[in-house]
Amino acid sequence: MPVAADVTHGTPYGAPSDGLPARLVAMVGALRDKGIPCGTSETVDAARVAQVLGLDDRGRLREGLAAALVRRGGQRAVFDAVFDLYFPAGVGATQGTRDGEDDLPADPDDRVERLREELRDALVARDAAALEALAERAVDALGRVGGEGNRSFSALQTLERLRPQTLVAAVVQERGDDGDLGDRLVRDEVRRDVERLKALVAAAARRRAAELRGRERMATYAVPDPAERQDFLTTNLAQFAALRAAVRPLSRKLATRLAARRRAARRGEVDVRRTLRRSMSTGGVPIRLVHKRPRPSRPELVLLCDVSGSVAGFSGFTMLLVRALADQFTRVRVLAFVNVTDEVTMLVQEGRPDLVTAIQREARVTGWHGSSDYGEALADVAESYLDAIGPRTAVLVLGDGRNNYGDPNLAALQRIRDRSRRTFWLNPEPRGRWGSGDSCADEYATVVEMHECRTIEQLSRFITHLLPV
Numbered sequence: 001m002p003v004a005a006d007v008t009h010g011t012p013y014g015a016p017s018d019g020l021p022a023r024l025v026a027m028v029g030a031l032r033d034k035g036i037p038c039g040t041s042e043t044v045d046a047a048r049v050a051q052v053l054g055l056d057d058r059g060r061l062r063e064g065l066a067a068a069l070v071r072r073g074g075q076r077a078v079f080d081a082v083f084d085l086y087f088p089a090g091v092g093a094t095q096g097t098r099d100g101e102d103d104l105p106a107d108p109d110d111r112v113e114r115l116r117e118e119l120r121d122a123l124v125a126r127d128a129a130a131l132e133a134l135a136e137r138a139v140d141a142l143g144r145v146g147g148e149g150n151r152s153f154s155a156l157q158t159l160e161r162l163r164p165q166t167l168v169a170a171v172v173q174e175r176g177d178d179g180d181l182g183d184r185l186v187r188d189e190v191r192r193d194v195e196r197l198k199a200l201v202a203a204a205a206r207r208r209a210a211e212l213r214g215r216e217r218m219a220t221y222a223v224p225d226p227a228e229r230q231d232f233l234t235t236n237l238a239q240f241a242a243l244r245a246a247v248r249p250l251s252r253k254l255a256t257r258l259a260a261r262r263r264a265a266r267r268g269e270v271d272v273r274r275t276l277r278r279s280m281s282t283g284g285v286p287i288r289l290v291h292k293r294p295r296p297s298r299p300e301l302v303l304l305c306d307v308s309g310s311v312a313g314f315s316g317f318t319m320l321l322v323r324a325l326a327d328q329f330t331r332v333r334v335l336a337f338v339n340v341t342d343e344v345t346m347l348v349q350e351g352r353p354d355l356v357t358a359i360q361r362e363a364r365v366t367g368w369h370g371s372s373d374y375g376e377a378l379a380d381v382a383e384s385y386l387d388a389i390g391p392r393t394a395v396l397v398l399g400d401g402r403n404n405y406g407d408p409n410l411a412a413l414q415r416i417r418d419r420s421r422r423t424f425w426l427n428p429e430p431r432g433r434w435g436s437g438d439s440c441a442d443e444y445a446t447v448v449e450m451h452e453c454r455t456i457e458q459l460s461r462f463i464t465h466l467l468p469v
Helices: 020-033 040-053 058-069 073-086 095-103 108-125 128-142 155-162 164-175 179-213 215-221 237-266 272-282 309-324 345-350 355-362 374-384 410-419 441-445 456-465
Strands: 300-306 331-337 341-343 393-398 422-427 449-452
Touching: 020 040, 020 073, 020 215, 040 058, 058 073, 073 179, 073 215, 095 128, 108 128, 108 155, 108 164, 108 179, 128 155, 128 179, 155 179, 164 179, 179 215, 237 309, 237 456, 300 309, 300 374, 309 331, 309 345, 309 355, 309 393, 309 456, 331 345, 331 374, 341 374, 345 355, 374 410, 393 410, 410 422, 410 441, 422 441, 422 456, 441 449, 449 456
Parallel strands: 300 331, 300 393, 393 422, 422 449
Antiparallel strands: 331 341
16 A cells, blocks of 8 residues: 555655654553553554554554554454554545545535445445545545534535445446345345445544544544443444354353352361361461361352343343353343333243344233333332242342332332342443432432443453352
8 A cells, every 4th residue: 555645744644743653652542541451562562563564554554553452353443443543544635535526516416426426336346446535535525514613524424415325226236137146145245345435434534533633532532432341321233233242252251250259269268166176286286277168059140130221232231141151150040121020031041133122022021001110020029039039049130220200119129139149230321320310229229239330341340250159
């Protein structure tokens, strides 16, 4: 890849005014802010990579720095976005954009149609270079927002005007009829190219906006968080698919940590009586400690999950994770509710692809209305499922505690707590919102131990350090 030119100052991007070492250190700082643990040794490795690979090939430099700084697969998308900010392909409009600006019509509608025609030709030809150039041109022509002093570039506005997804059928037809199977393959191929264009547009808009608003600000607000730090309540479908993909490796890691805790716990407390008896042979000096025999049984786990509205994603992910960790417990039972409680253990064990939808469709979790009612749900558990809870049972309540101004029924929660070994409440809302509006979280927190659990990172920390094993 040729070195991009700084059209403003006439310097290549490989020789930024703030110097390569300072820029590399700033990029590492931005990665740390996003939760990627880059230490001093990784930074030194990255500097050596840049020294060895040089700056002539941007793609090669990207791969080299990623090898030095990225440790897990889920971090690569964050790294790529940050890399594009600190090592951009150029400054300002690209040469191709400036050359083609005179060819675009002055009328906004005609301009959109011209770009759509060029996009269709690029998709038909599967021309990757043309797609990349078109993304830059589209952001420059269609993505400008704000006025003087507050100007920026928007990927969302660009894509709304360009509407690339509406070209899929026309492109498939133009490529020719290869039968049903061929059409499906071509359609999938075109859709992947459209997704690639969307990513290119997002990267181009971030680059142009960073020149106006600063790289640090864009790295903070415009770069998506890695999967382990994404908020359960604001996760969209694509991000939730990434969370589902993270379940298996995460469960393996958590199972290893739980097993280590269990091995450490097997040593048990010091058996004073046996230690003193053994010390008789050494004149009463307890040289060798004797520990109490471990209790080999594993705990039981009961999940009580709110599957309504925005908290359904959090409950669904936690149910999948607990299913993957089932070997760590003697027995796992799952109860779900909106305002009526029903057991869904079998549905969870079957591993349905869309678990929450299956529960809402096949289980009786609602009564005569569809709003959350924690008071009624807890009453159902206390009356119908209390035999599932015993002195070896850990109970996890998953929900935001928003009770639609109904009776919180603290007495039912107290019965569940008193019967269990430990009862925890995991709340996906920020702690500052507990007790606001129709939230009864503050009241429930006086009865059971409540933890903020908004991300995979917080959920993993809870399972690793607090869940009884």
